[in-house]
Amino acid sequence: MTAPAAPYRAPGVSAGAGYRVAIAPRRRAGWRAWVLLGVTTVAAFFLMIWSRIALDHTAFVLQEVERETSAEWSRHKDLELEVARLQAPERIVEAATEMGMVYPDTVRTVEVAGLGGGGSETEERWVDLKAVLGAQP
Amino acid sequence: MQPGSLRRLNARLVTVGVLLVVCWIAIGYRLVVVQALEADVYADQGRNQRLQRETLAADRGKIFDRDGRELAVTIDSVTVYANPREIEDPTTVARLLAPLLRMNMLDVLDALTTDGTFAYVARQIESAEADRVREARLPGIYFLTEPKRVYPMGDLAGQVIGFVRADDNVGLEGLEFQYEETLAGTPGELLVERDPYGRTIPQGEYEVVPAEPGSDLVLTIKTEIQFAAAEALERAIERTGAAGGSIVVVDPATGEILAMVNAPTFDPNDRSGADPVLFRNRAVTDAFEPGSTMKLVTISAALEAGIATPDTLYEIPRQLERGDTTFTDATNHPSELTVTGIVAHSSNLGTIMLGEELGARELHRVLYAFGLGQSTGLDFPGETAGLLRTPDDWCETTCIASTSIGYRVSVTTLQMAMVFATVANDGVWVQPHLVREIVDGRGARVPVDPLQRRVVDVGTARSMRAMLEEVVSGGTGAFAAVDGYRVGGKTGTTEKYLYDEQAYSEDDVVASFIGMAPIDDPRVVVAVVLDSPQRDASGGKGAAPVFSEVALAALHQLGVPPDGE
Numbered sequence: 238m239t240a241p242a243a244p245y246r247a248p249g250v251s252a253g254a255g256y257r258v259a260i261a262p263r264r265r266a267g268w269r270a271w272v273l274l275g276v277t278t279v280a281a282f283f284l285m286i287w288s289r290i291a292l293d294h295t296a297f298v299l300q301e302v303e304r305e306t307s308a309e310w311s312r313h314k315d316l317e318l319e320v321a322r323l324q325a326p327e328r329i330v331e332a333a334t335e336m337g338m339v340y341p342d343t344v345r346t347v348e349v350a351g352l353g354g355g356g357s358e359t360e361e362r363w364v365d366l367k368a369v370l371g372a373q374p
Numbered sequence: 375m376q377p378g379s380l381r382r383l384n385a386r387l388v389t390v391g392v393l394l395v396v397c398w399i400a401i402g403y404r405l406v407v408v409q410a411l412e413a414d415v416y417a418d419q420g421r422n423q424r425l426q427r428e429t430l431a432a433d434r435g436k437i438f439d440r441d442g443r444e445l446a447v448t449i450d451s452v453t454v455y456a457n458p459r460e461i462e463d464p465t466t467v468a469r470l471l472a473p474l475l476r477m478n479m480l481d482v483l484d485a486l487t488t489d490g491t492f493a494y495v496a497r498q499i500e501s502a503e504a505d506r507v508r509e510a511r512l513p514g515i516y517f518l519t520e521p522k523r524v525y526p527m528g529d530l531a532g533q534v535i536g537f538v539r540a541d542d543n544v545g546l547e548g549l550e551f552q553y554e555e556t557l558a559g560t561p562g563e564l565l566v567e568r569d570p571y572g573r574t575i576p577q578g579e580y581e582v583v584p585a586e587p588g589s590d591l592v593l594t595i596k597t598e599i600q601f602a603a604a605e606a607l608e609r610a611i612e613r614t615g616a617a618g619g620s621i622v623v624v625d626p627a628t629g630e631i632l633a634m635v636n637a638p639t640f641d642p643n644d645r646s647g648a649d650p651v652l653f654r655n656r657a658v659t660d661a662f663e664p665g666s667t668m669k670l671v672t673i674s675a676a677l678e679a680g681i682a683t684p685d686t687l688y689e690i691p692r693q694l695e696r697g698d699t700t701f702t703d704a705t706n707h708p709s710e711l712t713v714t715g716i717v718a719h720s721s722n723l724g725t726i727m728l729g730e731e732l733g734a735r736e737l738h739r740v741l742y743a744f745g746l747g748q749s750t751g752l753d754f755p756g757e758t759a760g761l762l763r764t765p766d767d768w769c770e771t772t773c774i775a776s777t778s779i780g781y782r783v784s785v786t787t788l789q790m791a792m793v794f795a796t797v798a799n800d801g802v803w804v805q806p807h808l809v810r811e812i813v814d815g816r817g818a819r820v821p822v823d824p825l826q827r828r829v830v831d832v833g834t835a836r837s838m839r840a841m842l843e844e845v846v847s848g849g850t851g852a853f854a855a856v857d858g859y860r861v862g863g864k865t866g867t868t869e870k871y872l873y874d875e876q877a878y879s880e881d882d883v884v885a886s887f888i889g890m891a892p893i894d895d896p897r898v899v900v901a902v903v904l905d906s907p908q909r910d911a912s913g914g915k916g917a918a919p920v921f922s923e924v925a926l927a928a929l930h931q932l933g934v935p936p937d938g939e
Contacts, residue, residue: 296576311450311519315501321444321526326601344858346936 424567425579431521432559434543435588437535437550439597440630440810444526446535446550448543451522452504454495456486460514467512471495474506486514498522498540523550529641531600533655534593534634534754534808537642547653549591549808552755556812559588587815594630594810599623602927603633607902610920611637614885614907620657620787621920622901623928626795626890629804629824631752632898632928634658634788658752661760661784662884662903665868666913668780669725670838671793673717675740676728677834684714684837690723697771701726701779704867705850717841718849720865722779729778734765737777743829744793745803746785751825752806760785780868787886791901794863794888797842798896801835802828843893854889854918856926858936863889863900863921865913870906882906887917891925892937898928 322328408416437446454475461467468483475482475496485493498520507515523538536548544558545551562585567578574580603621611619623633640652654660676682689710694701707719716724729737741747747762761784768774776782788806796803805824812820830838842862845851850865866886869878885904890896902917902924910916 293576296574300574300576311501314447314449317444318447318449318524318526321447324443325527325530326598327528327530330601344930346858348935 424569424575426566426568428564428566430562430564430582430585431543432561432585433587434521434523434538434559435557435590435813437557437591437593439593439595439600440632441596442592443597445531445593445595445597446523446525448521448523450501450519451498452501453497453518453520454499454504454507455516455518456493456495457491457514457516458486458488458493459491461486462513467514470510471507471512471515474510475499475503525642527597528643529639530597530604531595531634532640532642533636533653534595535642536653537645547755548655549593549754552753553591553809553812557588557591559815560586562586589815590813591809592811592813593808594625594628594632595634595808596632596931598931599924599928600633600635602931603635603900603924604637604639606920606923606927607635607637609923610902610904610916614904614910614916616885616904616907616916617882618656618906619902619904620660621903621924622657622787622791623924624791624795624806624899624901626798626896626899627804629792629795629806629826630810631788631806631808633924634808654756655754657787657903658754658757659786661758661786662905663781663783663868663871664785664790664886665780665866665884666720666722667790667794667864667866667886667888668783668785669717669720669778670797670842670864671741671744671746672725672729672732672737672778673713673841674744674797674830674834674838675732675737676713677837678740678830679732679736681731682713682728684841685712687712688716688724688727690716690721690727694723694726694775696726696775697769699772699775701775714841714844717864718844720845720850726775726778729774732774734768734774737774738762738765738768740829741777741783743803743827744796745789746783746793750788750792750806752788753809753822757788758786760789780866784871787901787903790886790888790903791899794890794901795899796829797835797838798890798899799835800832801830802826839890839893839896842889846889850914851887851889851918853914854887854921854925856891856922856929858938859891859925859929859934860893860938861889861891861922861925862893863887863918865918867912867914879906883911885911885913885916887913887921889918889921889925891929892934894937897932897934898925900924900928 434448436444436448439445458464464483464486468479468486471477471486472479472482477496482495485495495515504517508517521543522540523543525532525535525537532548534548536545536550536552538545538550545554550557563581563583565579565581567575567580569575603623607619607621610616619637621633621635622631624631634655634657636654636656638652640648645653677684682688687710690703690707692702701722703719703721703723705719705721707715707721711719711721711724713724713728715721716728732740741762747760749757749759763782768777773782792803792806795806804826807822807824809822811822814820839862842864843860844862845864846854846861851863854861854863854865864887866884866888868884869880870882870884871877872879883906885907886902888899888901890899900921902920904916904920907916
């Protein structure tokens with residue numbers, strides 16, 4: 238058997254002062270809480286679905302961009318090939334001949350001070366000269 | 375209801391109930407098996423159906439000329455294929471498809487009526503052509519993107535660059551074959567989830583190991599010089615009626631091949647119907663007896679050994695008897711010739727006298743030092759070493775005499791070009807090469823560092839160059855003169871040896887001229903060989919004018935200023 242509990246007495250309060258502990262009655266959950274929970278749950282579902290769709294959409298956009306990049310890259314390669322074909326000496330000679338160009342009978346050599354001359358640097362110097370001539374209006 | 379009927383009804387109900395319960399138990403059991411016991415197995419099966427492991431093809435490296443012009447590139451082409459099982463009326467589809475692909479209708483029909491679910495209709499066609507087929511929206515016709523190797527310069531350097539197999543772009547000939555590993559790169563791998571229509575499932579599994587592109591090759595070839603050489607050779611063949619020919623242009627200081635041309639040639643873009651013989655780079659794979667151009671080696675050896683100087687005078691007999699062979703000179707010249715005169719007049723007898731003074735072993739040593747009888751080590755497949763017998767195999771009678779004047783030894787056009795390049799480079803032989811540098815996928819450049827070795831003394835080389843100039847200015851190579859430049863070289867005309875008949879031809883010769891320019895500081899060596907010319911059938915008349923054309927073009931292209939009249 239257990240002894241009955243002594244009534245609670247706050248420190249410094251003499252017995253019979255009339256204090257007692259009162260516990261508030263439990264409030265019943267109202268229908269608003271249920272609605273809020275439902276709305277939140279539905280919103281969370283929609284948010285999840287929306288984010289999933291957004292991700293899928295982005296993935297499709299990314300795929301499309303990749304396809305376009307690939308197509309542009311392919312086009313770039315085609316253009317590179319076209320440039321190479323246009324640079325073929327055979328084509329240039331044919332075009333030049335059609336335009337009435339002929340090789341000169343005599344070749345005149347122009348010597349530019351500081352450029353030309355024998356030695357291993359001639360080719361590099363010739364490149365410089367071509368750059369100088371190419372820059373002329 | 376009668377009690378009997380009720381019992382029967384109850385019995386039926388019990389039976390149906392029992393059956394239903396059994397069914398439910400079976401379904402339940404199956405459910406447990408599928409969802410619990412073998413869940414992993416089915417999950418894996420489903421995953422394997424969605425997951426696809428695909429190989430990502432590596433971009434094959436490009437091939438450039440020395441100035442960065444594309445000689446070989448890879449583009450995306452479209453392949454048209456069919457699923458014959460999806461085509462209900464193959465004849466109609468073939469009739470519509472054939473004109474779009476510019477193909478024979480029966481060929482298309484053959485493809486559309488094969489067994490199975492896959493048949494190629496047209497491989498590696500241009501995008502524009504494929505677009506026309508797409509627009510037609512024909513049933514059972516599909517498209518694949520495939521890499522295609524294209525050679526923008528066509529037949530310009532077909533035998534040098536080679537080609538790849540259409541199916542998998544693996545190199546089969548030329549540099550494409552030689553540098554297969556370098557050009558091919560490393561394929562990547564893609565792990566991706568796809569739906570039944572082949573579309574990528576968003577947020578599905580996706581792992582990619584990117585392909586590593588192949589390295590690019592920068593060749594030593596200069597397109598303009600290659601073109602000039604090809605044109606000159608074509609004109610020479612037309613003029614002389616030769617069966618074919620080869621030209622090699624080399625920078626003697628670096629060993630870089632500036633041009634390498636063979637005729638007839640082929641277009642690597644369209645090999646259909648081409649004779650495989652044309653695929654050979656004959657300047658490297660075919661050997662011939664060099665004849666008088668070999669005198670350069672014999673005379674160099676004599677100078678190097680101190681047997682003679684350029685001014686040493688020799689009395690040249692009318693003929694020399696060696697064994698059962700009588701050697702004579704083909705040109706008229708004074709009875710006394712200096713060594714320079716022997717070279718200028720291409721005297722067989724004078725050269726034989728010098729060769730015999732040298733002896734078999736010394737002559738063989740110098741021939742070998744110049745690179746004869748061995749591969750040059752050119753970075754090219756199928757190079758022949760030619761033929762140079764060891765001195766022990768030389769006979770006592772005619773062998774020294776024959777070898778001294780370029781018989782009994784066989785060489786390639788490239789080997790002879792390198793002999794002259796050695797003299798042009800003050801006696802130093804530099805290993806010839808076709809690739810200047812390799813550029814990897816990250817842009818790092820690896821230049822080629824060729825081997826070098828001294829063959830003859832500087833003085834000997836310079837003396838030889840002076841003699842070679844005499845050949846052009848007053849000897850057999852007059853047609854090799856180049857306007858504005860002092861040049862030197864040597865003619866060669868040999869009877870063609872027919873290997874099948876093991877005898878020399880009575881009609882056909884090999885005509886050659888190998889020279890260098892400018893003679894004081896040569897920038898180019900040009901070797902021209904014509905096979906069986908019918909007119910102008912000698913090195914001096916047939917090949918020397920070709921040298922003149924090609925050397926002039928090369929000197930202009932390299933920006934070498936004139937040094938003569």
